[in-house]
Amino acid sequence: MSLVVLVVACEIEKVEIPRPDRALALHGVLSASAYSQVVLLERTRNGSVSVRAPSFDLEDPLGSDSGIAEPDAIVTLTTPSGATLVAKEDITELFGTGSGVYRFSLSGSALERNGTYRLSVLTRAGEQLAAETIVPGGVAAVTAEPRTFDRATDEIVLEWPESRSARSYLVRIETPFGPRSFFTDGTRVRLGGDLRNSDADGLPRVFIPGFPQAVTVSAVDSNYYDWFRSHNDALSGTGLLNRVRGGLGVFGSLVRLRLLDLNVVAPQREAAAGTFRFVGTPAEVSSTRYLSLELYVESAAARGDQPDALTGRAVKRLSLGEAGCGLCGVLGSASNGHVELQFLSAWSARDTAETFVGELRGDTLIGTYRGAGGVGRFVRQ
Amino acid sequence: MSLRRACWSIAALIAFAPARLVSQDARPAVVAGRVLVRADTAATVPASGVTVGVVGTSIVATTAADGRFVLASAPTGARTLRIRLPGYRTTDRALRLVGGDTVRVDVVLERSVQLLSPVRTDARRIEAELFQTRPNISTVVIEAQAMAGVPRVGEADVVRVVQLMPGVVARNDFNTGLTVRGGEADQNLVLLDGFTLYNPFHLGGLFSTFMDATVGGIELLTGAFPARYGGRLSSVLDVRSAEDFRPGVHTTADLSALGATARFAGGFGGGSGAWSIAGRRTYADAMQSIFTDDVFPYHFHDLQGHATYALANGTRISVTAYQGRDVLDADLASFEADSIRVKSNRGRWAFDWGNQLLGVVVAKDLGARTTIEQRLSTSGFTTRLDLGSGASTQRSEVRDIRAAGSLRVRGDVHDGAIGYELVAQRIRYASGSPQTETTLFDLTQRPVTAALWLDDLWQLSPRWLLEGGLRAEALSGRSWAALSPRVSLKYFVSPQLALTAGAGRVTQTMQSLAGDGALRYFDVWLASDSFIPVSTAWHWVAGAERRMGDAGSVRIEGFVKRYDRVLEADPSEDPQVRGDEFLSATGLAYGVDMIARWQRRSGASGWITYTYGVSRRARDGRTWAPGSDRRHDLNLVATRPLAKYRLGARFNFATGTPYTPIVGGVTRRVYDPSLDRWGTGDPEILIESLGGAHNSKRFPVTHRLDLDVSRELVVRGATVAPYISVANVYNARNVFVYLYKYSTDVPTRRAISQFPILPSAGVRVAF
Structure with missing residues (x-):
């Protein structure tokens, strides 16, 4: 039906409308595995700020995401024992980042399981927010369990102990196309290599060869569960379950029960698959950005006029003082010897740093970089 | 006494009911x-x-x-x-x-001369007869010939014609759901030959499941219906299959912009029986694959069969079968490349839904005055959604086995009937992920409902007709039982003018999770149980009807519908918790509707309907208008032969329905438990709309003119009738929804249209 509406309906009018009032929005989660607890405070959008394509900065989640940060609020947390903690805003004078990011010096290990924590916010304008959460029981998984996961043959059966006062369990798998996450009431989940990501456009596979992928299972409280399972209907703007008094948002808590760090691999039987190393003159070797490639045929083409999908990783030469990944994700395609690769800024399919277009001649992959220019020549190892 | 025993007692009561209920x-x-x-x-x-x-x-x-x-x-x-x-x-x-x-x-x-509608009911006569013989409150019989003249949108659709009836409001152009006298679309009992169809729509409500060629007649009851009808709060729409007793095989084929329909029918047994089978399939998917390299992954189909036969001993047997399915099955990896060049890593989307129905009726005349009838049927509606070959699945299904019977005795002053209905249902609503072996929810219900009804039409005098009834109902799983009285009265001021009044209590034990949105894909049904109450309402109707000769009539009725309890889907329900599926409210709907019809065998025909309605819901001290609340709705429908052509026109003028304005957006930030950080930029920023006061604003008025031209030709013995229809001829800019944008520094509101000017063409061939 939506398709029909898209085909038949059209825009017949576009008018500017007055800006409505802005409300306070709060995002806060107490995590038993975090070094400190963070609360984000911002304003709802009312057409006063344009959202730009973000270059996301973990240290500045509001500012780099075009959020309308609410600075200079007094944010306090009352522990089950009655102690009151005051959060400190992350804002830095030099870069102006961290506005609206309020941090409590409270280690997750100090969170009292099954205890009630009360959050209070007082803004400069005198507005007040209040919310509380009961931290679920359970032992936090602090360190990751590393595993190599062959997508073709392996499966993961994750189990975890039941957590007292947990409303539900959140299973989340990081992927280059966005995470696959879901709630379950059970204490077991099976993750096969052919699992599809129903949270991402196009239903790609969850496990992508060449990529490191984290898998977490967290016990969550009812606030977290209700906020993240609900959504507002786009037309009526209703449906979200909000338990923050005086504003909108969530103040929840979670205990990360399992943390797996998967190195996803797959068989490399196809011509375009394998490990390739850059070769060239000493000058070329010293200047090339990408030193080696590990490529997999992620999916064979379903139609003759389309290429196979490639994935993998690349070893990248970092310039002096350059931040970023030394080992980065690669997505691409291969068709009749023609190869196109997108070198990612890190591991997200959303951020491409460079594109390589070339041909596979025997065991040699040769081509040019679209961004920086220059020739790249990789030989299968 | 257990419910099961009670049901058998009801059946026994029918079987041994006195043969004569009235004096002679x-x-x-x-x-x-x-x-x-x-x-x-x-x-x-x-x-x-x-x-x-x-x-x-x-x-x-x-x-x-x-x-x-x-x-x-x-x-x-x-x-x-x-x-x-x-x-x-x-x-x-x-x-x-x-x-x-x-x-x-x-x-x-003698055979009717109407070649293309040879088997259709002459509603003009039926209406005149009903006017004289029954109170007939809030009842409209729609003539097949009149339906044929109404301009079509892609395909002739009887439910779109029903939307032009008094008291019936169309929510918007994209929805054939019926809003009847302030009721929601799930409050209509839709029957095919008297058998329940749970979701008679295709393509999310754009088309109904009824193939035009198979429809023999329609009866719509919009209020105070007789006691034999139960289970819905607002209306009864009974679609009867066409029956063709002519010897031989008669074929009707329709080709439209949407799909192809074929119907084969004929008589047998020396005129004692009739049969028909029909099928329809859309072909946009096939056309797409012929002319492009891309795929169009959607189609729907219908199959319908009907047969009736009269035995020598006065027994009549009828069988009706229907199966229809919408299929949206897409292998996303096989789509043609566009801006996204690599699609081979994409998964499969499988979504289908549809109805199945099989029903048998056996009726026997016991003498000249008494008829006994037994009905047995099974009906079902299922939906299945599978994203990513088992990554995420959802299914809903409702299946029933239904036995119903009646004993009718016709006297000189009384026409009485007693009947029963016994329904065993299986309902399942489940979601999960077979791939991860997790279940989000899995709800199974097995309700049994039983009803015993009594109805008597009493001709008090030549001027007074009284129809009284009582419906006793019970539902397992909730220990619920109710008595619902129904009464209607007609007073003939003159042979051509009658005043009517009626009232009745109605109940609904099946509830839909579809919600009150502008688009209504299909109903996901749950039965009332220990968590979900039964919806109840009272109807009050009063009006007047005047016949003008054999062809004309005017009817005006005022109505009040008071909802003691009406349920609406809870948009925030927790799938892992029972009991929060619905929110209960009270409600009130009132108004006036009018129909003036002019139905002639030749020349111009048509009707004018006007509905004034007010609908309110209330809960916890808060009152609001439901999304279907339309204050004024005017329809003019006319058909006229002109030389060798038939012209059809339909004009609608309607005031706007309520909507909720969006007053801002909130950024949904996601906590990443693997990094213990707020947001990673992945998933991309999501801004959710924030609604203002619920349904506090109204869309502007809408108006639309549709035209239809058709012509009948005889080609080698076959009747060929090509047609052209144009919906929204003058391209009225009717608003479907508003889309708000607060993610720029200039907030904007965009209006999205209903149907623009929309031509369609097709042809019907009969031989």
Whole structure:
């Protein structure tokens, strides 16, 4: 039906409308595995700020995401024992980042399981927010369990102990196309290599060869569960379950029960698959950005006029003082010897740093970089 | 007494009910005779199933297989005998009946000249007869010929015609759901030959499941319905299959912009039986693959069969079967490349939904005045969604086995019936992920509902008709039982003018999770149980109806519908918790609706309907108008032959329905438990709309003119009728929804249109 509406309906009018009032929005989660607890405070959008394509900065989640940060609020947390903690805003004078990011010096290990924590916010304008959460029981998984996961043959059966006062369990798998996450009431989940990501456009596979992928299972409280399972209907703007008094948002808590760090691999039987190393003159070797490639045929083409999908990783030469990944994700395609690769800024399919277009001649992959220019020549190892 | 035992008791009560419920006149007249029909060969053959009745009374009989009938207790005096058979000209005979005498009447019925609708009911006559013989409150019979003249949108659709009836409001152009006198779309009991269809729509409500060629007639009851109907709060729409008793095989084929329909039908058993099978399939998917390299992953189909046969002993058997399915099955990896060049890593989307129905009716005349009928059916509606080959699945299904029966006894002043209905349902609503072996929810219900009803039409005097009824219902799983009285009254001010009034209590034990949105894909049904209460309402109707000759009529009715309890889907329900699926509210709907019809065999025909309605819901001290609340709704429909052409037009003017304005957006930030950080930029920023006061604003008025031109040609013995329809001829800019944008520094509101100017063409071939 939506398709029909898209085909038949059209825009017949576009008018500017007055800006409505802005409300306070709060995002806060107490995590038993975090070094400190963070609360984000911002304003709802009312057409006063344009959202730009973000270059996301973990240290500045509001500012780099075009959020309308609410600075200079007094944010306090009352522990089950009655102690009151005051959060400190992350804002830095030099870069102006961290506005609206309020941090409590409270280690997750100090969170009292099954205890009630009360959050209070007082803004400069005198507005007040209040919310509380009961931290679920359970032992936090602090360190990751590393595993190599062959997508073709392996499966993961994750189990975890039941957590007292947990409303539900959140299973989340990081992927280059966005995470696959879901709630379950059970204490077991099976993750096969052919699992599809129903949270991402196009239903790609969850496990992508060449990529490191984290898998977490967290016990969550009812606030977290209700906020993240609900959504507002786009037309009526209703449906979200909000338990923050005086504003909108969530103040929840979670205990990360399992943390797996998967190195996803797959068989490399196809011509375009394998490990390739850059070769060239000493000058070329010293200047090339990408030193080696590990490529997999992620999916064979379903139609003759389309290429196979490639994935993998690349070893990248970092310039002096350059931040970023030394080992980065690669997505691409291969068709009749023609190869196109997108070198990612890190591991997200959303951020491409460079594109390589070339041909596979025997065991040699040769081509040019679209961004920086220059020739790249990789030989299968 | 357990519910199951109670149900058997109801059945036994029917079986041993007294054969005569009413007293009889001591010296009635007797009318006996035989009805024949003229076949294509010009020979005459006996006609079974012909309705023979005395006009202005409830005295009626049906001819047996040999065409014979007897009216054993006909009233004396100057009377008109009316003989009706679908597909044949209705015939009247004037009689003077004397008490104790027997009058013999033999009739030969001639075939109707309407080539393309040879088997359709003559609603004009039926309406006139109903006007005289029943209170007939809030009832509209729609003539097939009138439906054929209404401009179509892609495909002729009887439910779109129903939307043009008084008291019925269309939510928008994209939705064939019926909003009847302030009720929601799930409050309509939709029947095919008396059997329940749970979701009679395709393509998310854009088309109904009824193929135009298979429809023999429609009866719509919008309020205060008789006691034999139950289970829904707002209306009853009974669609009857067309029956073609002509010998041989007769074919009708429709080609439209949407799809192709074929129907094969004919008579058998020397006119004692009729059969038909029909099928329809959309072909956009096939056309796409022919002309492009891309795929269009959607189609729907319908299959319908119907047969009826009259045995020599006065027993009539009818069978109706229907199966339809919408299929949206896409292998996303096989889509043509566009801006996204690599699609081979994409998964499969499988989504299908549809109805299945099989029903049998056995009816037998026990003498001239008594008819016993037994119905047995199974009906179901299922949906299945599978994202990513088992990564995420959801399914819903409702299946029932239904037994119903009635015993009807017709007297001179009373026409009484007693009946029962026993329904066992299986309902399942589940979601999960087979791939991860997790279950989000899995709800199974097995309710059993039982009903016993009593209905009596009492001709108090030549001026007064009273129809009273009582419906007793019970539902397992909730220990719920209720008595629902129904009453309607008609007073003839003159033979052409009547005043009517009616009232009744209605209940609904099946509830839909579809919600109150502008788009309604399909209903996901749950039954009332210990968590979900039964919805109840009262109808109050008063009006007047005037006949103007045989072809014209005007009816105006005022209505009040008070919802003691009405349920709406809870948009925030927790799938892992029972009991929060619905929110309960009270409600009130009132208004006035009017229809003026002009139905002639030739020349211009049409109707005008106008509905003024007010609908309110209330909960926890808060009052709001539901999304379907439309204050004024005017429809003008006209068809007119012009030389060799038939012109059809439809104009609608309607005030706007309520909507909730969006007053901002909130950024949904996601906590990443693997990094213990707020947001990673992945997933991309999501801004959710924030609603203002619920349904506090209204869309602007809408208006639309549709035109239709068709012509009938005879080509090598076949009748060929091409047509062109244009919806929204002058391209009125009617608003469907508003989309708000607060993610720029200039907030904007965009209006998205309903149908723009939308031409379509097709052809019907009959031979």
